[in-house]
Amino acid sequence: MESCPGCQKTKARSGEEMKKLCNRLSRIEGQVRGLREMLQKDVYCTDILVQVSAVNAALNSFSRELLSEHLRTCVADNLRQGNDEIIEELVGVFQKIMK
16 A cells, blocks of 8 residues: 555554454543443543453553554665664654653
8 A cells, every 4th residue: 555745654554463452442432432321421530440441451552562563564675675764753753652
């Protein structure tokens, strides 16, 4: 999958990778819907907060999986091709996600 000049970069993912990541996001969506339901049912605050923590952990797990795949493919391929600019891109990403 190639991108046009000036467009966002794209990444072709295998069917297995796509399925795995989409399944994780679907579970997270369900957890977030569950949070809304808990709120609407006047569930006690600490019980909701425990579920918020579970959603955060699920999002962190998704991010780790995506970052791991990015390092193994996009970053490694760019370095093999002599594109050291990928390191600055990665540093920028780390600065954004580690706030």
